[in-house]
Amino acid sequence: MNIKRIGVITSGGDCGGLNAVIKGVARMAMAIGAEAVVIPNGYAGLYNLVDMDSLVLLDRVRTDRIHGNVAGSEAGHSRVKVKKIKNDQKYERIKEGLAKHRIDALVISGGDDTGSVIVDLVAQGIPCVHAPKTMDLDLQTYSVGGDSAINRITQFVSDLKTTALSHNRIMILEVFGRYAGHTAFRGGVAAEADCILIPEIDVNFDIVYDHVKRIYCSRVEQSDVRAGTYFIVASEGLKSSQGEHITDDSAGTDAFGHKKLAGSGKYVRGELEKRMNKDPEMKEFMKRIGSFVPGVYELPEIREVVPGHLVRSGLTSALDANFGKEAGAAAVKLLASGISGVTIVNVDGAGNIRYIPTAAAIKQRHVELGLVALYENLGICFGRAPGNYAPTFEEERRKISRPL
Numbered sequence: 001m002n003i004k005r006i007g008v009i010t011s012g013g014d015c016g017g018l019n020a021v022i023k024g025v026a027r028m029a030m031a032i033g034a035e036a037v038v039i040p041n042g043y044a045g046l047y048n049l050v051d052m053d054s055l056v057l058l059d060r061v062r063t064d065r066i067h068g069n070v071a072g073s074e075a076g077h078s079r080v081k082v083k084k085i086k087n088d089q090k091y092e093r094i095k096e097g098l099a100k101h102r103i104d105a106l107v108i109s110g111g112d113d114t115g116s117v118i119v120d121l122v123a124q125g126i127p128c129v130h131a132p133k134t135m136d137l138d139l140q141t142y143s144v145g146g147d148s149a150i151n152r153i154t155q156f157v158s159d160l161k162t163t164a165l166s167h168n169r170i171m172i173l174e175v176f177g178r179y180a181g182h183t184a185f186r187g188g189v190a191a192e193a194d195c196i197l198i199p200e201i202d203v204n205f206d207i208v209y210d211h212v213k214r215i216y217c218s219r220v221e222q223s224d225v226r227a228g229t230y231f232i233v234a235s236e237g238l239k240s241s242q243g244e245h246i247t248d249d250s251a252g253t254d255a256f257g258h259k260k261l262a263g264s265g266k267y268v269r270g271e272l273e274k275r276m277n278k279d280p281e282m283k284e285f286m287k288r289i290g291s292f293v294p295g296v297y298e299l300p301e302i303r304e305v306v307p308g309h310l311v312r313s314g315l316t317s318a319l320d321a322n323f324g325k326e327a328g329a330a331a332v333k334l335l336a337s338g339i340s341g342v343t344i345v346n347v348d349g350a351g352n353i354r355y356i357p358t359a360a361a362i363k364q365r366h367v368e369l370g371l372v373a374l375y376e377n378l379g380i381c382f383g384r385a386p387g388n389y390a391p392t393f394e395e396e397r398r399k400i401s402r403p404l
Contacts, residue, residue, distance in 0.1 A: 003336050005035045007103040008058070008328075010073040011042035011080075011110035011117070015135040015312045016148025017320030020068035021109045022075060024328025025131075026058035032336055035059075037101065042078035042110075043117060047085060049097025068325060069316045071148060082117050091124045098126070105340070107331040109133040111143065115343065115362035122341035122358075129331040130343040130358045131324070135312060137182035140361045141345045144327065145312075146182065147319040149175075152311045153187025157231060160305060164229035168220060168291070170212060170272070172232045172304040174265030176311055179245070181235040181367045183311075188233035188380075195230075195381040197268065199237035199245070200367045203383035205271040208232075211381040212272060216300070217285050226289045234304075238264040265304030272302050330355075 008025050010018045022038070029036040037055040039045045045052075056062060066074050082090060105127035108118055111134030118128045132141045135149035153175050164171040173193075177183045181198025188196035194215055197203050212230050219228030238246050246264045276282050282299055286292035316324070326347040333353060334342065343361035345354040373387030 003032075003034050003104045003332075005037060005102050005104055006332060006335065007037055007039045007046075007055075007098070007101070007106045008075055009039045009042060009046060009106060009108045009110075010075045010077055010133070011108060011114040012077065012133070013079075013111070013135070013312060014072045014077050015133065015145030016071040016314075016316035017144025017324035018073040018075075018109055018133060019066050019070055020316060020321045020324025021107075021131045021133070021144060021328040022058070022073070023063055023066055023068045024325035024330075025107045025332055026063040026066075026328075027325075028329035028332040029058070030060065030063075032332065034332070034336070036107075036332075037103065038075045039103075039106075041076040043080035043082055043114075044078035045076070046094055046097070046106075047080065047082070047090065050093055050100055052097075052101070055101055069318075069321050071313055071316050079113070081113065082120060094121075095124075095126065105129075105335045107131060107328060107335070109144070109327075111136065112139060112362040112364065115139070115358045118358050119341065119362075127335060127340040128358075129334050129340060129355075130361065131327040131331050132343050132361060135183060136177050136180055137186075138178070138180035138364050138366070139343075140356065140363055140365055141343055142323065144320045144324045148315070148317040149183050149311050150186045150190065151317050152307075152314060153183060153233065154190040156305075156307050156310070157187065157191030157193055157233060161229060161231060164231065164303075165227055168226075168228060168300055170216060170230045170232070170300055170302045172234055172265045172268050172302070174234050174236060174263075174304060174306045176308075177235040177237055179237045179366075180364065181237070184233045184235035185367050185372070189375060191231075191233070193231045193233045193380070195232040195383070196375075197232065197234040197238055197264075197383050198367055198372075199235055199239060200369060201372070201382050201384055202239060202243070204385075205268075205275065205383070207385065208268075208381060208383050209272055209275040213279070213282070220289055221285075226291070232268060234264045234268050236264050238267065240267065265306055269302045269304045276300070276302070 026036040036058040109131040132143040134143045135145035137146040216230040246267045327344040330347050330353045342355040343358045373389040376386035377389045
């Protein structure tokens with residue numbers, strides 16, 4: 001395919017790695033003698049392209065001003081589902097905008113919702129390649145943003161342990177992830193959280209409370225200064241005891257019709273407080289450690305913290321900066337070879353670009369419970385009776401590739 005100009009779109013939520021994708025696209029476009037331009041503000045910008053007088057050209061000078069190791073996106077974002085636009089001529093309008101700015105193909109970085117629009121656009125004859133992006137890590141491929149978010153969560157847990165230890169508090173960190181618990185799981189494991197609660201497991205709060213009580217009380221009592229804490233990482237997509245995803249009804253829905261999730265940390269705190277308030281042994285514990293004050297300080301404090309968009313912000317991890325540049329560059333090479341409607345999987349050292357159809361890539365992937373059982377054996381509570389980690393053993397005979 002004769003590609004002379006490529007449009008770059010970032011869509012959905014922002015995260016680490018997106019600026020690296022943009023730089024990868026821009027520099028590979030220059031390398032093959034093509035141009036790359038920014039289509040601003042996601043699919044909203046794509047829809048309104050026909051009304052724009054000009055676009056930012058990602059030449060060498062402008063590309064140098066983009067910092068690939070910083071989170072967020074120079075191209076901007078929006079949550080727009082093209083199919084839902086109330087205009088019967090929307091696809092013709094998009095094509096007219098692309099023609100006006102002489103754009104031959106698109107590189108689009110986003111998650112499952114973004115990918116569903118890519119499938120739609122390709123069906124309308126618009127060449128697109130998907131550079132996978134979601135901090136939720138719920139695509140079939142690795143996605144930029146995942147490792148950066150996990151590192152942020154790990155840092156938040158480590159930081160909060162200092163204030164929690166000062167007050168002997170039980171702490172809950174509520175993190176993004178929607179209906180998959182990858183970021184809570186990996187971030188919680190890395191930060192040595194005591195308990196990790198994810199949507200893939202129906203939480204038994206009696207089990208959680210028993211674990212909290214046993215670990216927390218023993219830590220405080222075994223400390224020479226009677227100081228201890230207990231840390232829970234809870235994914236936003238947790239289910240209530242009625243089997244429904246926990247959320248604040250006032251949060252509403254997004255442009256793709258998804259219910260906005262919020263309140264899992266508060267819900268977990270409430271479940272633990274109900275059990276603690278009914279447990280006479282906890283007041284006896286407070287008396288043993290010399291902290292009990294009648295009517296004032298009778299039980300340990302439980303606090304939840306919601307970092308929200310801080311998880312998306314800050315610096316991009318080295319892994320995401322690398323993969324982002326590789327995915328952006330690979331997307332350009334695929335388009336130049338006439339390949340469209342696919343999602344980048346990996347770029348390996350043997351010169352191979354691996355990809356799969358975008359329709360397959362956006363099928364939701366969940367945390368594998370067999371791996372959860374391993375960490376249960378290492379002492380982490382996941383809100384259920386610990387599973388038995390009984391692996392099979394297999395020698396790896398294939399060429400070992402990078403873990404992307």
